[in-house]
Amino acid sequence: MQILTVTAARARLGHWLARAVRGEEIGVVVGAQIVALRPVPIQAADCLEAEYGLTRAEADRAVAAIKAETQRAKAAGSLRSLDEIAATLPHAPRRSRKKRRPRTGRAQA
8 A cells, every 4th residue: 555645645646546547556644544546436417416315216207307308399490509509698708819929037026
């Protein structure tokens, strides 16, 4: 097991997480304990309940209702593409494309 301090782990967190994902044992010393970095399998249903408060059955009903609503809108011809919607939005002014001059020195305090 590779054991790290919090400071060392923070400095290269992406590196250590990638190694943990590959199956290496990585631990971080937190106080008097070692906390392991490892992947945790999750199910989509877990996220639905934890993030949105939906049971699997409620989520399935919501999906069915959204699909039915979309089909009705398609049949009525009221469904628009994102490009059509974007074309109706006011556009922000574009930034100037001028190249900036490089700084030649530091400002003196």
